[in-house]
Amino acid sequence: MASDALPRRIVVVGTGLIGTSIALAMRERGAEVYLTDRDASSLRMAVELDAGRPLPDDGFDGPAELAVLAVPPAAVAVTLLDAQKRGLAEVYTDVASVKALPLDQAAELGCDLTTFVAGHPLAGSERSGPAAARADLFLGRPWAVCPAGTSSPEAVARVEALVRACGAEPVTVEAAAHDRAVALVSHGPHVVASSVAARLTGADDVALGLAGQGVRDVTRIAAGDPALWIGILTANAEPVADVLEAVATDLAVAASLLRDGSEEAATHVADLLLRGKAGRTRIPGKHGGRQSAYATVPVVIPDRPGELAMIFQAAGIAGVNIEDVTIEHSPGRPLGVLEIAVAPEAAEKLAAELRARGWSVPG
Amino acid sequence: MASDALPRRIVVVGTGLIGTSIALAMRERGAEVYLTDRDASSLRMAVELDAGRPLPDDGFDGPAELAVLAVPPAAVAVTLLDAQKRGLAEVYTDVASVKALPLDQAAELGCDLTTFVAGHPLAGSERSGPAAARADLFLGRPWAVCPAGTSSPEAVARVEALVRACGAEPVTVEAAAHDRAVALVSHGPHVVASSVAARLTGADDVALGLAGQGVRDVTRIAAGDPALWIGILTANAEPVADVLEAVATDLAVAASLLRDGSEEAATHVADLLLRGKAGRTRIPGKHGGRQSAYATVPVVIPDRPGELAMIFQAAGIAGVNIEDVTIEHSPGRPLGVLEIAVAPEAAEKLAAELRARGWSVPG
Numbered sequence: 001m002a003s004d005a006l007p008r009r010i011v012v013v014g015t016g017l018i019g020t021s022i023a024l025a026m027r028e029r030g031a032e033v034y035l036t037d038r039d040a041s042s043l044r045m046a047v048e049l050d051a052g053r054p055l056p057d058d059g060f061d062g063p064a065e066l067a068v069l070a071v072p073p074a075a076v077a078v079t080l081l082d083a084q085k086r087g088l089a090e091v092y093t094d095v096a097s098v099k100a101l102p103l104d105q106a107a108e109l110g111c112d113l114t115t116f117v118a119g120h121p122l123a124g125s126e127r128s129g130p131a132a133a134r135a136d137l138f139l140g141r142p143w144a145v146c147p148a149g150t151s152s153p154e155a156v157a158r159v160e161a162l163v164r165a166c167g168a169e170p171v172t173v174e175a176a177a178h179d180r181a182v183a184l185v186s187h188g189p190h191v192v193a194s195s196v197a198a199r200l201t202g203a204d205d206v207a208l209g210l211a212g213q214g215v216r217d218v219t220r221i222a223a224g225d226p227a228l229w230i231g232i233l234t235a236n237a238e239p240v241a242d243v244l245e246a247v248a249t250d251l252a253v254a255a256s257l258l259r260d261g262s263e264e265a266a267t268h269v270a271d272l273l274l275r276g277k278a279g280r281t282r283i284p285g286k287h288g289g290r291q292s293a294y295a296t297v298p299v300v301i302p303d304r305p306g307e308l309a310m311i312f313q314a315a316g317i318a319g320v321n322i323e324d325v326t327i328e329h330s331p332g333r334p335l336g337v338l339e340i341a342v343a344p345e346a347a348e349k350l351a352a353e354l355r356a357r358g359w360s361v362p363g
Numbered sequence: 364m365a366s367d368a369l370p371r372r373i374v375v376v377g378t379g380l381i382g383t384s385i386a387l388a389m390r391e392r393g394a395e396v397y398l399t400d401r402d403a404s405s406l407r408m409a410v411e412l413d414a415g416r417p418l419p420d421d422g423f424d425g426p427a428e429l430a431v432l433a434v435p436p437a438a439v440a441v442t443l444l445d446a447q448k449r450g451l452a453e454v455y456t457d458v459a460s461v462k463a464l465p466l467d468q469a470a471e472l473g474c475d476l477t478t479f480v481a482g483h484p485l486a487g488s489e490r491s492g493p494a495a496a497r498a499d500l501f502l503g504r505p506w507a508v509c510p511a512g513t514s515s516p517e518a519v520a521r522v523e524a525l526v527r528a529c530g531a532e533p534v535t536v537e538a539a540a541h542d543r544a545v546a547l548v549s550h551g552p553h554v555v556a557s558s559v560a561a562r563l564t565g566a567d568d569v570a571l572g573l574a575g576q577g578v579r580d581v582t583r584i585a586a587g588d589p590a591l592w593i594g595i596l597t598a599n600a601e602p603v604a605d606v607l608e609a610v611a612t613d614l615a616v617a618a619s620l621l622r623d624g625s626e627e628a629a630t631h632v633a634d635l636l637l638r639g640k641a642g643r644t645r646i647p648g649k650h651g652g653r654q655s656a657y658a659t660v661p662v663v664i665p666d667r668p669g670e671l672a673m674i675f676q677a678a679g680i681a682g683v684n685i686e687d688v689t690i691e692h693s694p695g696r697p698l699g700v701l702e703i704a705v706a707p708e709a710a711e712k713l714a715a716e717l718r719a720r721g722w723s724v725p726g
Contacts, residue, residue, distance in 0.1 A: 122573050122574075122575045123575070124575070124577075134661060136661070136663055136723075139663075141575070142572055142573055144573060171569065171572055171573065173569050173573075177569065177570075178573075180570070181566070181567075181569060181570035181573050182573060184562055184563070184566055184570050185563070185566070185570055185571065185573055185574040185575070185577075185578045186573070186574075186575060186577055186578060188559070188562070189559050189577055189578045189581045189582075190577065191614065191617055191632075191635070191636075192555060192558075192559050192581065192610075192614065193577075193581055193639065194635055194636050194638070194639025194640070195555075195610045195613040195614055195617070195635065195639065196551070196552050196555055196610060196639075197638075197639035197640070197641075197642035197643040198613065198635060198638035198639045198641075198642050199547055199551070199606060199609060199610065199642065200547070200548070200642035200643070200645050200646065201638055201641050201642040201645065203544070203547055203548070203642075203645065204544075206534065206536050206540065206544060207540075207543070207544035207547050207548055208548065208645055208646060208647060209505055209534055209647065210485050210505055210507060210534065210536075210541075210544050210545060210548055210549070211485075211548040211549075211646050211647065212485045212486070212487070212504070212548070212549060214487075214548075214549055214552055214553065214556075214583075214584040215548045215549060215552045215646065216646055217580040217581070217583045217584065218552045218555065218556055218580070218581055218583075218584065219552075219639070219642070219643050219646070220577075220580045220581075220643075221577040221580065221581065222636075222639035222640060222642070222643045223640055223643045223644070224636075224640075226633055226636035226637050226640055227633075229636055230629055230632060230633040230636060233621060233632060234621065234624070234629050234632070237621040237622060237624060238621075238622065240618075240621055241617075241618040241619070241621040241622045242618075243562060244614045244615070244617055244618040244621070245614075245615065245618045246562060247555075247558045247559060247562065247611075247614055248610075248611040248612075248614035248615040248618065249611075250558040250561065251554065251555065251558055251607045251608075251610055251611035251614070252607070252608060252611040252615075254554055254558070254604075254607055255603075255604040255605075255607040255608045255611065256604070258596060258597065258600040258601075258603055258604040258607070259600060259601065259604045261597070261600060266593055266597050269554075269593060269596060269597070270589055270590075270593040272554070272557055272558065272561060273554075273557050273585075273587075273589035273592055273593060274589050275557070275560075275561035275564055276556065276557025276558065276559075276560035276561045276582070276585035277557070277560070277585060277586055277587075277589055278560075278561075278564050279560035279561050279562065279563035279564040279566075279582070279585070280560040280563070280582050280583075280585045280586045281586070282563050282564065282566065282571055283563065283571060283574050283578065283579055283582070284571060284572065284574065298497060298499065300499050300502075306679045308675045308678075308685055308688070309672060309675035309676045309678065309679045312671045312672035312675050313672045313676070315671075315672065316669045316672045322671055324690050325671070325688055325690055326689070327687050327688055360499075
């Protein structure tokens with residue numbers, strides 16, 4: 001096969017969320033997928049989900065085109081060595097959230113680094129395990145591809161073919177730069193979210209009753225699997241520590257400025273808020289940054305069957321394409337607010353159509 | 364009128380997001396609403412939005428039943444004094460995010476505290492100003508009511524009637540306890556989100572290209588108005604500083620444990636993640652905590668008009684009540700994933716119905 005063609009036979013080592021999702025995605029593209037996992041129940045579930053068939057103990061006829069090592073960062077190097085000794089595949093990649101350390105370890109163990117191309121799909125979930133897997137997990141997501149100087153161009157092309165087959169966008173980045181980047185946009189924020197959430201363990205019920213969407217969003221990722229995350233954080237220790245120290249310093253300084261109470265001190269705290277607002281706008285939005293271009297039409301909806309269908313039907317009749325929807329429920333009440341994101345020029349038309357049909361659309 | 368009856372005539376001082384939203388909500392309930400704001404353009408816009416009519420300079424015949432002071436924390440006391448001097452209303456409340464300091468200031472200024480009951484609706488938006496106002500902003504939200512010892516029972520009952528008329532749930536809490544609570548669940552997390560977002564100002568495009576939903580959620584509230592927030596933070600300085608110092612300490616310790624690199628050090632970092640996970644579960648969910656009781660059915664949807672209507676129609680035909688929906692767009696691709704939250708017993712029925720009609724529902 002050409003190295004950039006869709007791999008037709010792959011092995012997935014590790015049937016957790018990511019491994020099983022890759023298997024499902026490749027099955028949808030018609031590939032033959034073999035699965036293996038140290039945990040027999042995880043493997044059985046992945047097979048039941050039709051993600052592939054179990055890898056026979058004695059292998060099969062000749063190597064697969066590609067083996068995906070979907071194991072924690074600390075297990076990548078030893079799993080690669082074992083897979084290469086068994087001759088499982090022509091090309092190997094991994095999916096760990098950390099790239100430099102496993103690569104160093106693989107070099108130390110004497111792995112063949114011409115056939116290995118490190119990778120990292122930027123997709124996930126607070127849920128883990130094969131049951132949470134889905135073929136569309138990688139659709140439109142970035143997927144870091146980190147060829148070492150030793151990786152052969154053919155191996156790189158084959159891994160990029162896998163990435164595209166899963167619906168993701170390959171982003172080529174050097175391993176150390178990758179690790180600093182994810183410390184900043186993923187690993188560091190994870191620990192920060194955990195620290196904020198940890199303060200809530202001692203909070204009284206009144207305080208928690210005043211919690212709004214803000215603290216829910218800030219702490220959402222803290223619900224992730226601690227066992228999985230401690231492996232990621234320790235494997236990317238220095239870059240994560242750099243980010244945490246910088247944030248800790250900002251927060252300690254802000255605290256002392258607030259206690260100072262002077263107007264000048266307040267100006268410095270305001271500077272931090274301004275820098276935060278500026279940094280926030282640098283994150284690319286949905287639809288490649290077009291998110292802020294949408295207008296939002298809010299509709300008050302009774303919480304009963306059929307209501308959403310009627311609203312979306314009305315939008316269809318008005319010829320309005322819905323870009324996004326959010327439902328804001330009212331805790332304890334059979335009532336919610338549906339926010340419909342549409343092109344700005346369509347907002348007024350949609351609002352008028354919905355009002356004409358009796359829905360309450362606040363001005 | 365009875366003190367717990369729906370107020371029929373109110374004055375709203377300050378036509379920003381919160382003041383105008385209260386005005387709109389009370390207009391929907393049939394109340395007569397008078398508006399005033401130091402900023403003439405803000406007042407004009409609120410009037411154009413039909414939130415009420417401008418308060419005449421020479422007042423009107425007799426006091427209103429209630430005046431809502433929707434001004435920043437630092438302006439509450441002086442605005443209350445002025446309103447009481449003018450005899451604007453029988454009862455006064457405010458909506459500031461901080462309660463103890465304005466109350467102290469009002470006492471110092473010699474305001475009449477028998478007719479004043481401090482309040483704080485826990486609702487908001489990254490947007491500000493009357494244009495972002497909506498009558499349903501408070502639906503189902505908690506609204507802290509903080510009577511001082513001096514507040515008359517009639518005044519408290521009238522403010523609670525306003526809260527309920529806006530669709531919110533009154534939560535009675537003492538001012539200092541309120542301030543510590545919001546430092547923990549709102550003001551502290553806001554500064555933390557700003558600090559994480561501030562790190563992104565210096566990030567390169569590759570790093571930002573690897574940003575996923577996690578950092579988007581952690582930093583969402585950092586998009587809020589810095590001028591508004593600095594007023595809140597300085598008025599609640601000590602409780603916020605306490606929270607920021609605790610989080611800063613956790614983060615600095617985590618950084619040094621990660622640099623340590625020993626297994627014992629990793630155990631302590633894992634403890635922080637576990638505490639974070641435990642704290643996260645203490646936040647009440649949508650529908651009064653029932654959120655986790657829903658099952659999610661993912662559907663791959665082409666991004667074209669009519670598709671959502673057809674999906675919701677299919678759900679209606681299957682007799683399935685939709686509890687929540689989220690659309691996950693794929694950046695740069697005309698394809699997305701719709702996640703439909705339903706009662707667990709309905710998930711399989713919905714998935715089968717959608718598959719039968721040709722949609723791709725991952726297993």
